[in-house]
Amino acid sequence: MTFSHHRVSKAKGIGRRVRPVFASMVFWLLAALPALAQANVMMENTLFLAGTGNPAVDQRVSDLLEKALSGTDATDNRPELTVLPFREDQARKAPSVPVVALGPEAVTRVLQESPESPILALLVNEGFYSALNAPSERISALFYDPPLARQALLGKTILPHATRIAVLARPENALRYDNQLAPLRDAGLEAQVFVVSSDDRLIPTLVRALGYGDFLLALPDDRIYNPRTIKHILLTAYRRSRIVIGPRQAYVKAGALASTYTPLTTLVREAAGYIRTHREKGAFPPAAYPLGYAIEVNRQVARSLNILLGDDQALEQQLQDNIRQLQEVAP
Amino acid sequence: MTTRRVPPTIISSSLLGCLVLFANPLHAAGTATGDMEAYLASGELSLTSDIPEVLTTTRLRQPKSRVPGTTTIIEGELIRALGIMNLVEVFRLVPGMTVAAVGSNNPVTSYHGTVHYEQRRMQVLVDGRTSYRPNLADVDWNAMPVPLELIERIEVSRGPNAAAYGINAFLATINIITRSPEDTGGTEVRAVSGSRGYLRTFGSTGNASGDYNWRLAYEKRKSDGFDRQLDRSVEAPFHDGIDMNTFTYDSLLALDSRHSLEFRGGVVDGINEEDQIKSGEFGAQADPDITVDDYYLQVRFNDSVSSGHFYHLQASYQNYNRRQRWPICLPPSEILPGAPDEPLFCATLNNDIEESRLELEAQDTLIFNQNLRLISGVGYREDQYESETFFDGRGRNYLARVFGNLEYSPTRWLTLNAGGNWESTTTTQENYFSPRVAANFIMARNHTLRFVYSEAVRTPDAFEQEPDWSYRPTDVTPDLYSGLDGQQFPIADFLDPATSTYGAWLQEERIQSREISYYGQYHLDSALLSLEVRYFNDQLRDMISGIIGLEDWTIDNNVALDQEGFEVEATLDYPGTRLRLSYGYLDQEGTYTGTRDIPADRQQYAIDLLGRLSVRHSGSFAWIQELPFDLYSSAAFYFADEFRNGQFERTDFRLARRVDQPRYSYELAFTVQHYLNDHPLLSPDNIIKERNQFFVEAGVRF
Structure with missing residues (x-):
């Protein structure tokens, strides 16, 4: 398969440095040597990173954060903040130091181990964040899954004549999705949520959904979209000439037609903005979806389905126009 | 280091x-x-191997930009949205295709026309099974085991396609693809009732949640047929309805991530009414209705060796059993020279025939890379027949074939296809090679220009080639004629030896076809326009024309046809609106090329017969509209200008309300078919009394 991968994010042009592997070792060595760290770092210029547990990932995020927080003066590339691995004892001693937590597991850990620390949650879903029910000035987030409206508008961008969106949902999510989809009516899109009450009702429900919608908007729900079902869902949709949008970038590689996503560099850059705000005002901006995003399209699937796609730039522009129009009619 | x-x-x-x-x-x-x-x-x-692209034309799954020929795709959703009531009527949506009815309302369809009776110049496939009758090689659309609800899509590869499917893929190939049992879990029930005794009930249930997916479906189709016929210029009742029951079972078993096994089986039984006046022979005393009793079994093994290599092995067996028996009474002088006129000779005759087809196929696809793909395969077919009347016993024909198609895209803007089919058949004791070559120039933004050259043959079917047609009366009365009970009356004895070609050896028909076609898609603001235009120029040689009848048997390789024309298919999708247009222009010129010296009027008659289903202008226009309150409407206009009895023009309107609840969906619909003129379709006997025909339907799925 061939893929088109287009960057729309503001991170465009930022080079990716390849860090030697030992950098990750150093990072974790630092974690193991708290005394050394404490001695060399001013806590007010510190940022904790509660990682995923994957050293390579955590190191990469740490590097990007430091880079994003570097001074703008060309002669001064020192980071505004030093990123240190999150440790309970350090955090408890410096409860005003913000913690960037990667993923729900990390967020949960920080909440348990240092309940006073301000937290910026990355790589979490809106659902997870909402369930925390925490004040956003102390615990904020940049959501990982693409916003539902943007995904829907991507479908509309690819199929300009589309008027109906089909969504599959488990009973507990149906109402939430329904509410989130409601503003799309102003963009000329009607959405209908089809409830998958059990695993064996998935295909019958999908068949009805495909009868309704011009495309299937796949939302991140692993009980519906999982290794056992994904091929079945995609092929059923394609056999009925219905495209599938979302739920994430990885699904596009697997055969979904397209999805928006936030590249890591963009996510981290926006996270740096949240951290700066926190430093200046003592509070995070409200939790939100990242502003920057990119579009991933599976052009081979498009060709197979005779879907006419403009080039990446045109697609990006059209999606931005559609988002702007929606914001105008449903701010 | x-x-x-x-x-x-x-x-x-x-x-x-x-x-x-x-x-x-x-x-x-x-x-x-x-x-x-x-x-x-x-x-x-x-x-890669599963996304439904155009797969009929070369057997490779190809996007339209790479297909070596024009292919119309009719989706099942379109068929249902337009309120089409019979499978055969779908083909009015295909540019260049005509649909009519012969005899006692036996549907017939063709691409670029030619004969109306015994229409057998198209390959018809249902889920990969060859579905024309094996030996009387026409297509019995009344008994096709394809409920409309189960149609996923129908692909019509327009133009010769023998390079992929061999003999009979002469003018076009129809590939009916039913829904995969993977896609039809749950239950659906639907009923449609309407004018002229139309009744169709459908029910299906299945499971699609594990490794073993299956579907069981039942359909009943009933219709009274046309209202009236002409009996010596006077309108009379017409006994030409159908009452068919279809049971199908489709299943797919995923053996592992690589292998799967498909099994399909089905039974069709019912009555195809034949009218005593229209279809009764030898002084029929009752309607010679045909009892249909067909079944089929199909198994297919799929192996995806890798994402670039997959193959399947397929075997199918189809049995067509037709029983047609009717009582006769006629003066004995009509069958025995010199016999008296009285008392009348009464007996029972039959046109019983049982045909079967065993088909084996292995097909392999190799994707070397996205620019080089090869499909190849072998096939074997055994056609059997048993009929005392048509063949005086049993007989068999065998066919073996090798086929392949190579798709090569040396640059982004060019795709080349070269394919061919070699086959050997006992029908003519000959071997044939049918090639096709094509170049697709893919211009920027989904504009493709195709140049295609192809050749095909059609061999005569078993009945054309080796008929042994006779009748053996049974239940003879009065006793005076009991000696004639079981006696064979060969049809050859009734034919005029001066004109009869009965038993003459026929050669294959041949076609050379050239196509230039364009396929493009355009974004127009919020609309999408898809446009496909085909120009064709064909030479058809040694075409078999003439009559197969009890009084005349004059078929011969006696007509050459030159035809050219163009066809347009366009769809325009607006938000909530779909417009679809199809149009075909056909200029067909026939020349008598027979070696028999027959009068000019009979020569012309042979030419005319070969144009009975050919019309100069034909097409359709459809408009599907989403409306508020879950309402949908559609309007369709179909025309063919013109058959022997004038133009066919009909407009259909349908209003439906489809409600999708979270856990079930239901639909209610009302359809009106409005005939714009009173011209009977093709034959003066096909009379519909009311110009407006009404249908109501209700369905639920959960």
Whole structure:
């Protein structure tokens, strides 16, 4: 398969440095040597990173954060903040130091181990964040899954004549999705949520959904979209000439037609903005979806389905126009 | 020691992959997220071989831009949205195709016309099974085991396609693809009732939630047929309805991630009414209705060796059993020279025939890379027949074939296809090779220009080639004639030896076809326009024309046809609106080329017969509209200008309300068919009394 991968994010042009592997070792060595760290770092210029547990990932995020927080003066590339691995004892001693937590597991850990620390949650879903029910000035987030409206508008961008969106949902999510989809009516899109009450009702429900919608908007729900079902869902949709949008970038590689996503560099850059705000005002901006995003399209699937796609730039522009129009009619 | 630098992009991707792995809150709870992403990242999921593209033309799955020929795709949704009531009527949506009825309302369809009776110049496939009758090689559309609800899509590859399917893929190939049992889990029930005794009930149930997916479906189709016929210029009742029951079972068993097994089986039984006046022979005393009793079995083994190599093995067996018996009474002088006129000779005659077809096929697809793909395969077919009347016993024909198609795209803007089919058949004791070559120039933004050259043959069917047609009366009365009970009356004895060609050896028909076609898509604001235009120029040689009848048997390789024309198919999708247009222009010129010296009027008659289903202008226009309150409407206009008895013009209107509840959906619809003139369709006997025909339907799916 061939893929088109287009960057729309503001991170465009930022080079990716390849860090030697030992950098990750150093990072974790630092974690193991708290005394050394404490001695060399001013806590007010510190940022904790509660990682995923994957050293390579955590190191990469740490590097990007430091880079994003570097001074703008060309002669001064020192980071505004030093990123240190999150440790309970350090955090408890410096409860005003913000913690960037990667993923729900990390967020949960920080909440348990240092309940006073301000937290910026990355790589979490809106659902997870909402369930925390925490004040956003102390615990904020940049959501990982693409916003539902943007995904829907991507479908509309690819199929300009589309008027109906089909969504599959488990009973507990149906109402939430329904509410989130409601503003799309102003963009000329009607959405209908089809409830998958059990695993064996998935295909019958999908068949009805495909009868309704011009495309299937796949939302991140692993009980519906999982290794056992994904091929079945995609092929059923394609056999009925219905495209599938979302739920994430990885699904596009697997055969979904397209999805928006936030590249890591963009996510981290926006996270740096949240951290700066926190430093200046003592509070995070409200939790939100990242502003920057990119579009991933599976052009081979498009060709197979005779879907006419403009080039990446045109697609990006059209999606931005559609988002702007929606914001105008449903701010 | 050297250090291998990993490209940044790979690092980035793998990091992102890892990130994604941990991104979902459900992961912490031990859900399938990690598995999902690992699975997606593994590349194990490959849809390359499964995405439905145009697959009829070369057997390769190809996007329209790479297909070597024009292919119309009619989706099942379109058929249902337009309120089409009979399968054969779908083909009015295909540019260049005509639909009519012969005899006692036996539907017939063709691409670029030619004869109306015994229409057998198209390959018809249902889920990969050859579905024309094996030995009386026409297509019995009344008994086709295809409920409209189960049609996924119908592909019509317009133009000769013998390079992929061999003999009979002469003018076009119809490929009816029913819904996969993977896609039809749940239950659906629908009923449609309407004018002229139309009744159709459908029910299906199935499971699509595990490795074994299956569907059981039942359909009943009833219709009274046309209202009236002409009996010596006076309108009379017409006994030409149908009452068919179809049971089908489709299943797919995923053996593992690579292998799967498909099994399909079906039974069709019912009555195809034949009218005593129209179809009764030898002084029929009752309607010679045909009892249909067909079944089929099909098994297919699929192996996806890799994402670039897959093959299937398929075997199917189809049995067509027709019983047609009717009582006769006629003066004995009509069958025995010198016999008296009285008392009348009464007996029972039959046109019983049982035909079967065993078909084996192996097909292999190799994708060397996205620019070079090869499909190849072998096939074997055994056609059997048993009929005392038509063949005086049993008989068999065998056919073996090898086929292949290579698709090569040397540059982004050019795709070349070269394919061919070699086959050997006992029908003519000959071997044939049917080639096709094509060049597709793919211009910017989905504009494709195709140049296609192809050749095809059609061999005469068993009945044309080796008829042994006779009748053996049974139940003879009065006793005076009991000696004639079981006696054979060969039809050859009734034919005029001066004109009869009965038993003459026929050669294959041949066609050379050239096509220039264009396929393009345009975004017009919020609309999408798809346009396909085909120009064709064909030479058809040694065409078999003439009559197969009890009084005349004059078929011969006696007509050459030169035809050219163009066809347009366009769809325009607006938000909530779909417009579809099809138009065909056909200029067909026939020349008598027979070696028999027959009068000019009979020569012309042979030419005319070969144009009975050919019309100069034909087409359709459809408009499907979404409306508020879950309402949908459609309007369709169909025309063919013109058959022998004038133009066919009909407009259909349909209003439906489809309600999708979270757990079930239902639909109610009302359809009106309005005939714009009183011209009977093709034959003066096909009389519909009311110009407006009404239908109501209700269906539920859950």
